[in-house]
Amino acid sequence: MKNFAKLLITNLAIISPIYSSAGPEAPVFPPGTVEIQAEGTALRPFDLANYKDALTHIETQRTESIKNQVKQSLNTNKSVIPSDGTGPVSVEDYIDNQVARGAIQVISEAGVSIGGGGMRGYYPALMLQQCEKVTNRATYQFCKRIDGTSIGGILGLGLATPTANGQPHAASEYVKIFEVNGVDIFHKPTRARYNVIGKIIGKMWDGIHSLTHHRYSSAGLERVVKTHLGEATTMEQLLRPTLVTAVDSNTQQPVFIRSDSDLFKSCLVWKAACATSAAPTFFEACQFGPYASLQDGGLFCNNPVDILYRDLGGMPRNSIILSLGTGIVPPAYRIPDDAGYATALLPALETVMNADAFGREQAMREIYVNHPVNYKSFNPELTFAMDLDDTDPDKLARLKAVAESSYEELANFVQNGPLRRVLERSDAPAAAAASGCSVS
Numbered sequence: 001m002k003n004f005a006k007l008l009i010t011n012l013a014i015i016s017p018i019y020s021s022a023g024p025e026a027p028v029f030p031p032g033t034v035e036i037q038a039e040g041t042a043l044r045p046f047d048l049a050n051y052k053d054a055l056t057h058i059e060t061q062r063t064e065s066i067k068n069q070v071k072q073s074l075n076t077n078k079s080v081i082p083s084d085g086t087g088p089v090s091v092e093d094y095i096d097n098q099v100a101r102g103a104i105q106v107i108s109e110a111g112v113s114i115g116g117g118g119m120r121g122y123y124p125a126l127m128l129q130q131c132e133k134v135t136n137r138a139t140y141q142f143c144k145r146i147d148g149t150s151i152g153g154i155l156g157l158g159l160a161t162p163t164a165n166g167q168p169h170a171a172s173e174y175v176k177i178f179e180v181n182g183v184d185i186f187h188k189p190t191r192a193r194y195n196v197i198g199k200i201i202g203k204m205w206d207g208i209h210s211l212t213h214h215r216y217s218s219a220g221l222e223r224v225v226k227t228h229l230g231e232a233t234t235m236e237q238l239l240r241p242t243l244v245t246a247v248d249s250n251t252q253q254p255v256f257i258r259s260d261s262d263l264f265k266s267c268l269v270w271k272a273a274c275a276t277s278a279a280p281t282f283f284e285a286c287q288f289g290p291y292a293s294l295q296d297g298g299l300f301c302n303n304p305v306d307i308l309y310r311d312l313g314g315m316p317r318n319s320i321i322l323s324l325g326t327g328i329v330p331p332a333y334r335i336p337d338d339a340g341y342a343t344a345l346l347p348a349l350e351t352v353m354n355a356d357a358f359g360r361e362q363a364m365r366e367i368y369v370n371h372p373v374n375y376k377s378f379n380p381e382l383t384f385a386m387d388l389d390d391t392d393p394d395k396l397a398r399l400k401a402v403a404e405s406s407y408e409e410l411a412n413f414v415q416n417g418p419l420r421r422v423l424e425r426s427d428a429p430a431a432a433a434a435s436g437c438s439v440s
Contacts, residue, residue, distance in 0.1 A: 108374075109144040110320040110422045111312050115303035115357060115379065116150025116296065117326025118279070118388025119186070122178040122396055124324035125155055126403035127378060127410060128171035131322075134411045135423055138168035140240040142422050147308040149297040151326070153244030153276035154225060157269050160238040160259070161229050168239055169228070177224060178396060184220045186282075186389040215389070218274060218283050225273040235272060236265035243311070244276035245297025245304055249285050254300050256307065257288070264289050282389065302353040305377075306360055309367065316371040320419050323364070325357055325379025327402065329386065376413045378406055 114124050128139055135142060139159045148156035158174050235242075238259045246255045257264050257272050264272070267289045275288040279296040288294050301307070305323045312319040361377055368375040380402050386395045413419060 108318045108320055108418055108421055109312050110142055110322070110419055111145040111147065111308045112139060112143050112156070113303055113305040113308045113321065113323045114146075114148035114152030114155050115323075115325040116148075116152050116277070116298040116353060117302075118151055118282075119178060119182055119390050119396070120326035120382075120386055120388070120399065121151030121155060122175070122399050123326050123380075123403050124152060124378075125171060125175045125178060126400060127324050127406065128155070128159065129175050130403070130407050130410055131414060132171050134414050137423065139171060140168050142419070143240060145241050145243070145308055145311050147243040147304045147311070148276070149245045149302050149304055150277045150279065152303065152324070153297065154273045156242050157238070157244060157273050158228055160240045160242045161233055161269055162237065162239055173228065177228065181224045182391040182396075185224055186216055186391055187220050215282050218278070218286070221277065221283060222270070222274060225270040229270045229273060231268075231270065233269045234265065235259040235261075235267050235269055238269065241311070243304060243307060244272055245301045245307075246275045246278075246288070246291075246294040247297060247299045248291055249293040249295045250291075254297070255291060255294060256304075279388065298353050298356075300356070301360075302356045303360055303379075305364055309364065316368045316374055318374075320374045320417075320422060321364070321376070322413070322419075323361070323375070323377040323379070325377070327380050327382040327386075327399070328354055328357070329382055330384070373417050376410075376417070378410065380406065 112128070114121075114128075117123075132138060139146065146156040146160050148154070155171075155174055158169055159171060161169055163169060235257075236259065242259045244257045246257060247253070248255050257267075257275065259265065271286065271288050274283075275286040275291075275294040276297050278284065278286045278294060279298065285293040285295050297304075303323060303325060305321060308321060309319055312321070357379060361379065364375055364377070365372075382399075382402065384395065384398055386392075386399065414423070
């Protein structure tokens, strides 16, 4: 998108008459009109000499067919333009200058990216619930895209899935999954009828069995996602384009499950939820679409925030991102310096997820260095240990307290930052109220 913007601005006007009132009169390309087609529908023509109108038009439509036609009509690859006498400037700086002057209207789009972390997904669920409460809108109504991995993928799919009456699900519904259904997903035998010796033998057997088999049956997870996502809902029925990640265990290649992809649009949403969350050692791999064996996307991408950034257009100035992690576990979970197979196995998955989260977070902060207000990340360092399958109510209560401590900062980002412009364009608070997202 960035390169395309450079192509567009460079050729629509070498120097705009509004660039500087004190500068020389700008030469203008001979006016020309192009009829743009998008998905078979004719859109209004625009004058190629009027770059403001063209940029706003392109940013609003944001379709590959439009981009390609404009690129072909411009037929150039220049990357710098003359300035007001001080030498050439980059088109990127030129656009920033015009945005600051109010000469270019920037159409901002927002997206949410949600990381994986098992039961710690309670944290982003609470944050999204609070976000819906503050905005009085369902998440899908102010987000152009919702991307996620593992439990983050389940949340993303859930918030984009329509209810029976076509309304969005409220985030509060998914908060209750952690509070009520966590023990169903990570079902552990109680063995209450056994004596002490029987219980000890049972735990020993569980430990031996988990060395060669997945720890939990997928039946509990499937029941929960079918209940909340529907047994027949397909990917193309989602209210917003949604992406979840997975890994093909046969080829060890990453898989990006997009709801707007021809490959997956007829696939069932609940199966996508199982595929993105099939964490090794916890659940068995899942068949989905043309793939016979998919596993948890956290193996390579625990928070697809960089993918969301590209999907929003790849321009920091008008891509507003809310990134929600599931918390960083204490150092007690680090891989020991002299680790062998047994001592490295349990903390390895956490290490992979944390390292991935740190790396992508750093990359996004560097991308948004000139537009820091457009990117907000919440991924707190936890002071307590909490396994991916930890359903302890006390741990959930502590995680809720962590979320509550972030509510003020979240509200400030939503109400006082650039996301407010997106909210002002949202015209459907009534639909959110109908879904239970309203506040009194």
